[in-house]
Amino acid sequence: MSLFYFVAFVAIFFALMTIFTKNPVHSVLYLVVTFFTLTVHYILLNAQFLAVVNFIVYMGAIMVLFLFVLMLLNLNGDTEPMKSNLVKVIGVIAGMCLFATLLGAFRVIEPSNEIVTGNTDIGLVKHLGNVLFNEFLLPFEISAILLLIAMIGAVLLAKKEVKEIKKA
Amino acid sequence: MGAIITLCILGMVVLYLGLFKAKNALLPVTLLGLVVTLGFLVAGWNSEALPQFHGMVIFDRLALSFSILCVVITGLVILLSKEYFKNISTYLSEYFCLIIFSLTGALLVNAYHNFAMLFIGIEVMSVALYILVGIRKTDLASNEAALKYFLMGAFSTGFLLFGITLLYGASGTFDLTELQAYVQTSSEISPLFYGGVLLLLCGLCFKVGAAPFHFWTPDVYDGAPILITSFMSTVVKVASFVGFLRLFSTVLVPLHDFWTPVLLTIIIITLFVGNITALLQSSFKRMMAYSSISHAGYMLFAIVSVGATSASGMLVYATAYSLASVIAFGMLILVKRSTGSENFESFNGLAKKQPLLAFILTVAMLSLAGIPLTAGFMGKFMMFNNVMGIYNITLLILAVINAAIGVYYYLHVVVNMYFRKPEEEVTEQHVPTSYKVVLVIAAVLTLIIGVYPDSILLFFFP
Numbered sequence: 363m364s365l366f367y368f369v370a371f372v373a374i375f376f377a378l379m380t381i382f383t384k385n386p387v388h389s390v391l392y393l394v395v396t397f398f399t400l401t402v403h404y405i406l407l408n409a410q411f412l413a414v415v416n417f418i419v420y421m422g423a424i425m426v427l428f429l430f431v432l433m434l435l436n437l438n439g440d441t442e443p444m445k446s447n448l449v450k451v452i453g454v455i456a457g458m459c460l461f462a463t464l465l466g467a468f469r470v471i472e473p474s475n476e477i478v479t480g481n482t483d484i485g486l487v488k489h490l491g492n493v494l495f496n497e498f499l500l501p502f503e504i505s506a507i508l509l510l511i512a513m514i515g516a517v518l519l520a521k522k523e524v525k526e527i528k529k530a
Numbered sequence: 531m532g533a534i535i536t537l538c539i540l541g542m543v544v545l546y547l548g549l550f551k552a553k554n555a556l557l558p559v560t561l562l563g564l565v566v567t568l569g570f571l572v573a574g575w576n577s578e579a580l581p582q583f584h585g586m587v588i589f590d591r592l593a594l595s596f597s598i599l600c601v602v603i604t605g606l607v608i609l610l611s612k613e614y615f616k617n618i619s620t621y622l623s624e625y626f627c628l629i630i631f632s633l634t635g636a637l638l639v640n641a642y643h644n645f646a647m648l649f650i651g652i653e654v655m656s657v658a659l660y661i662l663v664g665i666r667k668t669d670l671a672s673n674e675a676a677l678k679y680f681l682m683g684a685f686s687t688g689f690l691l692f693g694i695t696l697l698y699g700a701s702g703t704f705d706l707t708e709l710q711a712y713v714q715t716s717s718e719i720s721p722l723f724y725g726g727v728l729l730l731l732c733g734l735c736f737k738v739g740a741a742p743f744h745f746w747t748p749d750v751y752d753g754a755p756i757l758i759t760s761f762m763s764t765v766v767k768v769a770s771f772v773g774f775l776r777l778f779s780t781v782l783v784p785l786h787d788f789w790t791p792v793l794l795t796i797i798i799i800t801l802f803v804g805n806i807t808a809l810l811q812s813s814f815k816r817m818m819a820y821s822s823i824s825h826a827g828y829m830l831f832a833i834v835s836v837g838a839t840s841a842s843g844m845l846v847y848a849t850a851y852s853l854a855s856v857i858a859f860g861m862l863i864l865v866k867r868s869t870g871s872e873n874f875e876s877f878n879g880l881a882k883k884q885p886l887l888a889f890i891l892t893v894a895m896l897s898l899a900g901i902p903l904t905a906g907f908m909g910k911f912m913m914f915n916n917v918m919g920i921y922n923i924t925l926l927i928l929a930v931i932n933a934a935i936g937v938y939y940y941l942h943v944v945v946n947m948y949f950r951k952p953e954e955e956v957t958e959q960h961v962p963t964s965y966k967v968v969l970v971i972a973a974v975l976t977l978i979i980g981v982y983p984d985s986i987l988l989f990f991f992p
Contacts, residue, residue: 467696467725500583501646504638507538508654511631514545515661518624 366406373399390428397421409485531582531589532570533597536563537634541627548623557612560626564605571598581643585705592841593641596772599845600640600765603852604633606968607761610860613962614757618666625665629761632658636769645694645704648773652690652737655766656683662761663754675753682746686736689729696726709781719785727782727789731796734777737770740826741800748807751819756866759815760859763822764852771829775844779836786836793834798928800827805935814862815872817939818855821898824932825851828913831929835916842987843916847909849979849986850897853972854906857894860969861887868959877943879952887961888947890973897976899940900933905979 373396380392397420404413483489494502540563547555571594579590589597608629615622635655642648660683664676698704700723701712713719732743739747751759782789804824811817829847832840862872864887869876881888897906910933917926979986 463725463728467721469721497584498586498646500586501644501650504647504650504654507541507631507634508650508657510542511628511654511658511661514624514628515657518621518661519664519667521621 366403369399369402369406373403386432387429390425390432393428394421394425397425404485407485408483411487411490412485531587532574533567533589533601534587534634534637536567536570537630537637540564540567541630541634544623544627544630548621548627553622556623556626557608560608560630561605563630564601564608568598568601571601581707585707586644586647587638587641588643589641592772592776593637595841595845596640596768596848597637599849599852600633600636600769603764603768603856604629604761606856606972607757607764609964609968610856610863611757613964614755614863618755621665625662628658628662632662632761633765636765639769639773642773642776643706645697648777649687649691649694652687652770652773655769656687656737659758659762659766662758663750665758666755669753671753672755673753675750678746678753679750682736682750686733686743688733689736690733693726693729693731693733696722696729698726700726706776706780713781713784724785724788727785728792730777731789731792734770734774735796738767738774738826738829739823740796740830741803741823742796744800744803744823744826747823748816748819751822752813752816756815756859756863759819760856763818764855767822767826768848768852771826771832771844771848775833775836775841778833779840783836790834793830794922794925797827797830797834797925800824800830801929801932805932805939809935809939811939812874813872814858814874814877814943817874817942818858818862821936821939822855824936825898827932828910828929831913831917831925834925835920835922837916837919839912839919840916843909843912846905846912846979846983846986850905850909850976853976854894854897857890857969857972857976858898860965860972861891861894864959864961864965874942874946875950877946878950880947884961886966887969890969891947892944893973893976895940895944897980899937901937903977903980905976905983908980908983 376392376396376399380389380396383389383392397416401413401416401421404410404416484493540560543563544556544560547559571589574589574594575591579588579593581588587593608626611625611629612622615625632655635651635653635658638647638651639655642651660676660680663679664672666672694704697709700720701709701716703709703712713723736743736746751763754762778789801824804820804822804827808817808820808824811820825847829844829851832844832847865876865880866872877891880891893904897904900906900910914926914929917929
């Protein structure tokens with residue numbers, strides 16, 4: 363339990379650092395650390411598959427991509443746009459409202475709740491596969507369509523139009 | 531289920547047609563596929579509706595009727611699109627394929643019976659649209675619209691997922707029947723459930739473009755290619771509403787004391803924001819974008835007064851709105867092609883040059899405004915009737931005021947067509963046959979439903 367509290371503290375700390383730091387590159391690096399702490403959480407929950415996927419895909423692939431894009435854009439602390447105070451105040455009020463609502467919703471959670479604890483082995487690859495190919499077969503198959511769409515879109519948007527080359 | 535499989539296969543076949551450069555086969559094959567889909571949907575009409583695939587989807591009357599509507603509207607949009615897309619992009623087959631996949635997502639959202647399907651359906655529907663909105667790559671407005679839509683869509687999906695998670699935390703299930711059992715039987719509903727309902731409400735309001743979550747709508751509708759806008763504001767919006775209605779009518783009815791005030795506030799803000807801002811627009815396309823926000827407000831009536839008649843009311847309203855939108859956007863394409871502008875002034879004097887088309891557009895505008903003898907009137911009548919059923923007079927009065935505001939800006943176009951002279955003489959322009967066919971079909975359907983609404987109601991909800 364004490365390990366959980368330590369990791370949770372680190373996660374919240376680095377999540378806050380992600381927002382408060384001025385330099386975008388540092389911000390992304392803090393986000394990577396936050397994701398790493400989340401991976402530790404998944405391991406604590408015995409969700410090994412999720413932990414590995416989170417580690418490889420989010421921390422490895424997506425965050426590095428983020429970092430590359432940021433470096434290409436050449437952003438730094440000076441180019442950060444100034445936001446008016448009114449927007450900041452409204453943002454704080456709205457954020458606090460959301461926070462209060464969620465806090466109210468979460469106050470009932472007890473660790474002994476059977477839904478919360480559940481089956482502790484469910485995160486193993488073997489059980490996950492069983493669920494995916496039985497109960498959740500249809501969403502799993504439809505995800506293939508989703509990936510196909512994303513692929514078509516990436517190619518379509520990245521490819522040059524033939525007509526324009528002729529014109530030029 | 532046959533319908534969804536057909537659409538998935540159709541999308542891939544269309545892609546292969548593009549690979550083999552069979553450009554002329556694209557339109558017939560797509561239409562054939564849609565007709566087969568329609569056949570599957572109609573064939574499932576009298577069979578008993580049971581959740582399929584471990585309770586993932588259910589093709590009941592609600593799902594089937596709205597799916598048929600979505601397929602028909604997509605067919606009309608596709609008939610218009612071949613002519614239109616030749617000028618925008620060379621990748622016609624990819625464009626058709628994306629529209630078909632988006633329709634698949636819409637059907638899934640219509641028929642979901644498990645939150646996993648709702649999520650996947652919404653994603654399939656929207657991801658295809660993010661690409662379609664940005665298909666005009668050299669146009670900055672289109673790029674901006676695509677990016678904005680993508681960011682807002684991802685953001686709202688976050689809300690949706692968070693809401694689903696909280697509901698799962700409270701009840702331990704994604705299945706609608708089990709959720710219903712939880713709400714009806716549990717002695718005390720967990721606060722987690724209430725939090726989840728609020729977040730789900732936010733996510734779904736983003737998707738249907740209700741205020742105060744409407745900020746993406748005008749820019750996205752304005753920047754997207756016109757036909758994509760018409761697809762977005764009809765098929766996608768209708769499907770999101772069915773998802774909304776199914777959730778609230780099956781699961782959340784016992785909790786209506788909790789969500790009715792929230793939804794009422796959203797409706798009133800939506801109506802006023804949509805109508806008053808639409809009044810100030812000078813561009814027809816932007817006016818349609820704001821008017822779609824206000825129509826979202828009217829369609830939410832069916833959810834706030836959820837009951838036995840809300841599905842049929844929403845069906846008539848959605849049909850009327852979709853048909854009128856297809857006509858309006860189809861006409862906008864023609865007008866823009868001849869005058870090069872999307873402003874109200876470009877409609878000046880259209881009645882002299884194209885009497886038939888001007889009449890059709892008039893029918894569509896009257897239908898949107900809710901004038902009797904058109905489908906829009908029946909839709910509004912049934913929606914208002916539902917609200918009368920729950921004795922909410924304040925909402926009704928506010929809605930009538932808004933309907934009156936709506937009449938003004940819808941008739942603006944009609945006045946321009948019939949009573950204003952064009953600034954410069956524009957040469958007579960050829961109207962493609964496919965446009966004439968689609969516009970006439972849509973106008974005739976609008977009038978039939980307006981004069982004899984039982985035609986659609988008896989058919990769908992006997």
